[in-house]
Amino acid sequence: MNAWEGIVSYAIFFLINAGIYAVFTLGLNVQWGYTGLFNVGIAGFSMIGAYTSALLTTPASDRHLGGLGLPIPFGIAGAALAAGLLALLIGWITLRLRDDYLAIATLGIAEVLRLVIKNEGWFGGGVQGISDIPRPLQGLFDAHYNAIFLIVLLGLIALLYWAVEQAIRSPWGRVLRAIREDEIATAAAGKDTVRFRMEALVFGACLMGIGGALYAHFIGYLSPDAFEPMNATFLVWAMLIVGGSGNNRGALLGALVVWAIWSLTEFFTDFLPAAIGTQAAAVRIVLIGLLLIIMLIWRPQGLLGEERQVSRWVAERLQRDRAHEG
Amino acid sequence: MEQLLVYGIILGSIIALGAIGLSLTYGILNFPNFAHGDMMALGAYLALFLHAGLHWPLTLAAAGAIVLTGVIAIGIDRAIYRRLRRTGPVSLLIASVGVALVVRYGIQLIWGPQTEVYIQGIQLPYRFDWLGGIRIKPSQIGILITAGLLVVAVHLLLTRTRLGKAMRALADNPELARVSGIPTERVIAWTWALGSGLAAAGGILLGIETFLRPPMGWNVLLPIVAAVILGGIGSAHGAMLGGMIIGVSQELSTAFLPTEYKPLIAFALLVAILIARPSGLAGVPAAGRGRV
Numbered sequence: 001m002n003a004w005e006g007i008v009s010y011a012i013f014f015l016i017n018a019g020i021y022a023v024f025t026l027g028l029n030v031q032w033g034y035t036g037l038f039n040v041g042i043a044g045f046s047m048i049g050a051y052t053s054a055l056l057t058t059p060a061s062d063r064h065l066g067g068l069g070l071p072i073p074f075g076i077a078g079a080a081l082a083a084g085l086l087a088l089l090i091g092w093i094t095l096r097l098r099d100d101y102l103a104i105a106t107l108g109i110a111e112v113l114r115l116v117i118k119n120e121g122w123f124g125g126g127v128q129g130i131s132d133i134p135r136p137l138q139g140l141f142d143a144h145y146n147a148i149f150l151i152v153l154l155g156l157i158a159l160l161y162w163a164v165e166q167a168i169r170s171p172w173g174r175v176l177r178a179i180r181e182d183e184i185a186t187a188a189a190g191k192d193t194v195r196f197r198m199e200a201l202v203f204g205a206c207l208m209g210i211g212g213a214l215y216a217h218f219i220g221y222l223s224p225d226a227f228e229p230m231n232a233t234f235l236v237w238a239m240l241i242v243g244g245s246g247n248n249r250g251a252l253l254g255a256l257v258v259w260a261i262w263s264l265t266e267f268f269t270d271f272l273p274a275a276i277g278t279q280a281a282a283v284r285i286v287l288i289g290l291l292l293i294i295m296l297i298w299r300p301q302g303l304l305g306e307e308r309q310v311s312r313w314v315a316e317r318l319q320r321d322r323a324h325e326g
Numbered sequence: 327m328e329q330l331l332v333y334g335i336i337l338g339s340i341i342a343l344g345a346i347g348l349s350l351t352y353g354i355l356n357f358p359n360f361a362h363g364d365m366m367a368l369g370a371y372l373a374l375f376l377h378a379g380l381h382w383p384l385t386l387a388a389a390g391a392i393v394l395t396g397v398i399a400i401g402i403d404r405a406i407y408r409r410l411r412r413t414g415p416v417s418l419l420i421a422s423v424g425v426a427l428v429v430r431y432g433i434q435l436i437w438g439p440q441t442e443v444y445i446q447g448i449q450l451p452y453r454f455d456w457l458g459g460i461r462i463k464p465s466q467i468g469i470l471i472t473a474g475l476l477v478v479a480v481h482l483l484l485t486r487t488r489l490g491k492a493m494r495a496l497a498d499n500p501e502l503a504r505v506s507g508i509p510t511e512r513v514i515a516w517t518w519a520l521g522s523g524l525a526a527a528g529g530i531l532l533g534i535e536t537f538l539r540p541p542m543g544w545n546v547l548l549p550i551v552a553a554v555i556l557g558g559i560g561s562a563h564g565a566m567l568g569g570m571i572i573g574v575s576q577e578l579s580t581a582f583l584p585t586e587y588k589p590l591i592a593f594a595l596l597v598a599i600l601i602a603r604p605s606g607l608a609g610v611p612a613a614g615r616g617r618v
Contacts, residue, residue: 038416040360040423093597097604100358103419104551105600107360108593111548119586234423241420278439282431289427296421297409 012146014263019153020214022255024236026157026164026248027207033245033306034168035200036180038099041090041106042208043232044113047224048086049079049209050216051117051124054133057217061132064125072136076213083209084202091198102201110229118224129223133216149218156214157252160207164248167203176200177246230285235262238292244302253303262288328458330577336466336535338573339473343528344546345553345565346480347521353497353560354517355407357415358551361426362525364433367543369395369526370533371433374442384444388530392523399522400515408511426544434540442538469531476527477566483520484562493517497560548589549576552596558606567607571595 024042031037039045053075055066070078090109094102117124124130137148167173178186179193187193216222226232235258243254265287269280295302348362369391376387402425410417451461484490492513495503504510529543536542553572557564572595576588583591599606 036416038419093600097600099416100419101555101600101604104358104555104596108548108552108596112590112593115586115590119584230427234427237420237423279435282434282439285431286428286435289424289431292424293406293421293428296417296424297406300413300417 009146012150014259016146016150016153016218017263018256018259019150019157020211020218021236021239021259022157022252023160023211023214024208024232025239025243025251025255026160027204027211028236028240029204029245029248029251030164030168030176030200030207031204033240033247033251034173034180035176035197036099037197037201037204038103039106039201039204040103040229040233040237041108041110042236043227043229044106044110045083045086045205045208046212046215046232047110047113047117047227049083049212050222050227051130051212052082052209053079053213054130054216054222055124057134058130058132063128064130065123072134072217075217076210079209079213080206081209083212084206087202087205088198091201095194095197095201107229110227110233114224114227124222124224127223127225129221131221133220133222135217135220153214153218156210160210161248161252164207168248172196172199234292235259235288238288240302241292241295242302244304244306246306247302247304250302250304250306257303258288258291261291327578327581328460330581331574332460332462332466334574334577335570336469336573337577338570339470339477340528340531340535340569341546341549341553341573342566342569343473343476343524343531344550345557345569346477346562347524347528348550349554349557349560349562349565350493350497350517351521352554354493354500354514355411355415355418356500357418357422358554360419360422360547361402361429362422362521363543363545363547363550364426364429365395365399365522365543366525366529366532366546367433367538367540368398368429368529369522370529370538370542371437371442372526373530374437374444374533374538377444378442388527391530392526395526396519396523399518403515403518430540430544437538437540439540442533444534444538465534469535472527473531476524480520480524480562489513489516493520494560494562545589548596549573549592552592552599555596555604555606556599561606564606 024046027045028039028042031039053072055064056068056070056078057072057075058064058067059069060067086109090102090105094105118127120126121128135145135149136152138145140148168176175186175191175196178189178191179196183193215226219226239254239258240251241254242258243252244250262284265284269284272280344362344366348359351362352358372394373384373387373391376382376390377384380387382390406421406425407418410421445465449463449465451463452467453459453461482490484494492503492508493516495506495508496510496513496517500510503513525543532542532546549572550569553568554565555568556571557566557568572592575595576591579588579591
């Protein structure tokens, strides 16, 4: 392999990772960016999605539950469903309470899930994990597998992006933003705000479940350690805050930028001798923490900031009126 | 069982120290400080530095670390949280996640990821035959006495001094406290110092009871948050009670569950309290949900 091919294959690998994170970031944007729901348990939702899809699609095995050998699309649908059900349960407990209780409950459920999957070997193989997860279109393309995976992934992201945009620009999406701005006023306008917040929580969680399933099918191997809060939750938060919450293009951009920072710093720490390598890994996380704080203080709207959105009907009408005047 | 109860009370007093500080800042600033556990770890490591690095006696090192952690907490408030206070509590919450990462991995950067202890060697436990034969190590007696003294001191501070009354007033109703002429910013600074100082004390005691590792504080954050909510946000006395309940239930659970599941007990209690009585044991049931 010459240097050029190496760079291309690394770029593809990089984009696949950033793309999977973009799915999480889109989900968080529905919850936090548009509705103001503070979910600190992204790791939990993606984990439940990843394991559900893995158990549905792997061949039968006595080392973990499931092993139904279903096609991957069924696994991904199951992942969205399972993560959505988990969100329903958490929402039922916390959404009628103070906003910050959702944060605490999601943080707790993510830690508890990781603990349970780690210790209950019969469910998902425990710390050994699940290793025989099928990869989509495996065997059809050997030489440029990652490139094909990236194309499929980008298509899926485009689909999810379109779905979120449609939802957000609909009357339903406007109610979510109204709730974020002033829940009491929205309730006074006759909206069942708890129901809308629940729907946003579940919708976002479904996306996170899909993201988790994509991760499982790309790596082909799952273990509870992949769902530590740093990698699976806080990086996603940094991405959304950096990119601009309340803006789907911001969510995608944030995933790309923060993943680039994360990967570049790893690139540098890999050059350091192993003795200070673990120390250097700490520097990367300190940097992400500082980035988060600095963005909050200096540019809370993120790189792109929130788009001003009005209903399509009003926008068209405004344009017509303007053309009329001109 | 009696032995587990003793361990539970020891763990409970450590959790209570963490929970009092978190409850006060939660009540006053209206956000759960996700960096609180990591401030515990910071206090523990500062004490390690003063004790093992500068050869101070452990008690003096602990006192020094408590003061230092308090000062650092005021510094973090000035540099970060105060700038965000106007934009709302959720920005504070996200910022505290950032602070938590910086503190935890800053500790790892300075002291390394390996396990550290204050005192090398094995201590022989005392055996109390008149108490059903339970065994307690000398250091554990020290932990219980220290935690007890600190809790009494906090109680006196909160109930007998002007500063303590101002803190409770601010935690109870910030607007009312402000219009009654309480110097809010000064009281907030003292609350950070007191809360983080107590967290440092809890972290040091945790380090004495077990060992020091950079994620030690993050790992006890969930039980501490559970204790705060169990006791009612803003209530220091509730936090003490909540801490004790969580600590004792976690240790007693090991009689019939694997020890790895201790955090699960804290979470189960948290969920139960959220369903049954979200305002906490000591709190007044609030009317509906308020915006953070």
